[in-house]
Amino acid sequence: MTGTRFNCLCVWNNLETVLSILSDLDGGRAEAVLKVLNGRRDELRRALLRRTHHISSAVLQDFDWQLKLSLSSSQISSLQTPLLSLSLDVREGGATRPVTMEMNREELNTLISSLEAANKVILEVKDCVPYAESTPD
Secondary structure (H helix, E strand, O other), rough: OOHHOOOOOOOOHHHHHHHHHHHOHHHHHHHHHHHHHOOOOHHHHHHHHHHHHHOOOOOEEEEEEEEEEEEOEEEEEEEEOOEEEEEEEEEEEEEEEEEEEEEEHHHHHHHHHHHHHHHHHHHHHHHOHHHOOOOOO
């Protein structure tokens, strides 16, 4: 278990859950760790929220996509390559900026894999940080 994951559990879970995680330690050490964590709970919570907030403040506002079939290029007379045109409206700091990209199949698969990995991380953070407390202090 990573330190960040453990800190999340300590900040937002009940004492019984934390004690069960610390069950490998003898009673005195587990109680000492619990006492320190409990005393610094607010500080740990603020640090975790700042850390997750600083990942990025950009928010996807809207998107649009088109699938195109490239029939030829200047180098090849018969290409027939599908291309995805993706337009994103990203809001950051109150301003919305357009981001446009064109991808072939391999690039699209890479993007999808990256988004799936990012979603997995978000789900882990979501398990760790309740929605009501997910804004930095």
